[in-house]
Amino acid sequence: MQEQWLARVQKLRRWSRDGQRAPHKPLLLLWMLAGFRPVAPGRSHSPSWRSPSASCSATSARAVASHHPEFPFPHLTNDGLWAMTDATGADARPLGTAVGRLRSAGAVGQLEPAFEAALPADPTLLAAAVRALLDANFPASLHEDLLARCGLALEPVEAAVAEAGRRRDTAFCAAVLVAYEGRCATCGFDDWLGGEVIGLDAAHVHWRAIGGPDSIDNALGLCTLHHRLFDRGVVGLADDGTVMVSQLFVGRARAAQAQVLSLAGAPLLSPQAGHPTVADTHRGWHTEQVFREPARLSA
Template sequence: MDWLERTAKLRQWTRSGTRAPHKPLLLLYALGRFQEDADSRLRYSSIEQDLQRLLTEYGPPNRTTPAYPFHHLVSDGMWEVRTDHGHGSPGSGVGDLRTTGATGRLAPELRAALRREPQLLERIARLLLDLHFPPSLHGELCEAVGLDLEPAQAEQLSAVRRQRDRRMREAVLTAYEYRCAFCGYDGRIGTVPVGLEAAHVHWWAFGGPDDVANGLCLCSLHHKLFDKGVLGVDDGHRVLVSQRFVGHSPAARRHVVALSGRPLIGPQPGARPVAAEHLAWHTSQVFHGDPRP
């Protein structure tokens, strides 16, 4: 059985490019718990809050429930559920999962494969990260689910992976003249820029192209906040700051809150600005809540 192919083909709810990382987040969480204790079962009532935090922080802006992936991941052959009444999930209702003592864990065949081939766990985890989340979030997401992975290798993890265009970073940074489009940061060591990154507006993992019209040159801080939905860009190319962001320190006000309504810095004349369709995707799929006035 090709577990990488099965991982890549998880059935997910989709509509007009809507993000639905519910199953990938549950799988990453389960892999982290498998590393800790390969034989443990995960009682829904005990891990519900953990899963809800993951969905709130790394899922789509609309509110959702961890009961959905806990029940539906069974259909992908990678997860099993048992209740006080025996094998099988009682349904996707939160109350049903709680009152029946529902527990879940990786499917027996997958657990056996992970024991036979220790590297498989890391390959599955990296495939989930690559297919569903931007690179800026990989490290902290692994920490959030308790996954301990070796440094990433350049090898191809699966034939289903798209090839990134390595020229995009240089093209985007050049278009924005090596300055953060939000704050203007332009640090260098000698001639080498430091702390500047090419951010995909429409995430590459969700079909966003490696193209200047889908990119922003951002400093490391603002890239992370952009991918977490704290910051966005409106159709007039002005910075959005989520009302959900809370920061009382002078640094938080200066580096985040004060950006609200500020026009983007760049791109330089002749370079393509971010396309409207990519801005619309980010606003609907990543940006959290309403923007500050």
């Protein structure tokens, strides 16, 4: 039974156009799963969602501004994970997607009852469903922040699933760190311990979860700090090969000045000879879909 529900989660249909991201569906579903609580043996409760709202589309990286954030409210019913009823308890799908019409009818959305019933029956299903949502829609550097925002702490089974995913990425990570000679492409951080690189990641420019390839021309060697800031849209890549820093980022401490603000306009470290730099298509995707414009002027 778990396989059936996980297959639906993994096949969640997202709006897309020319590589644009629309994370509203997975975010709403993640929020609902975070609110799921068993209340007694054989019983459970998940929150209902009234009045489609832009708040459900809040994310730590930029979403598609032209896509209506209320769309997941009715459209999740097409994925077999969501039920929507009006104030009388009748199926609200015939009401369509108009926000005003749904509100007037007292429309309420909640997890599909069979899915909700399956969660307490299988203690590993919740963790597996959340992990599937995160892996299919967001880079790993954002997972912790998204879980914290939802107030969700996963069981040890989630850690085991995550560890398996990390093992699959070993070859790609090793190749990127070789290309960038074990250094952060933005700040030059290059620490080692006992012959091993520490605090350095292989970062996808065009997110793997959104179709980005495991290739050197879609990667950067980044320290853990700048990897997270890169995936949050604080740091970006300019056309001229320099680092961009968002004007929306605020940091008044010396550490923020030294580690983030001073990077504005600084040259990006290139990979060693024989390895490609970031392809324009991948850089452009990150600028359009993730970076929080406008960019700061050079210090």
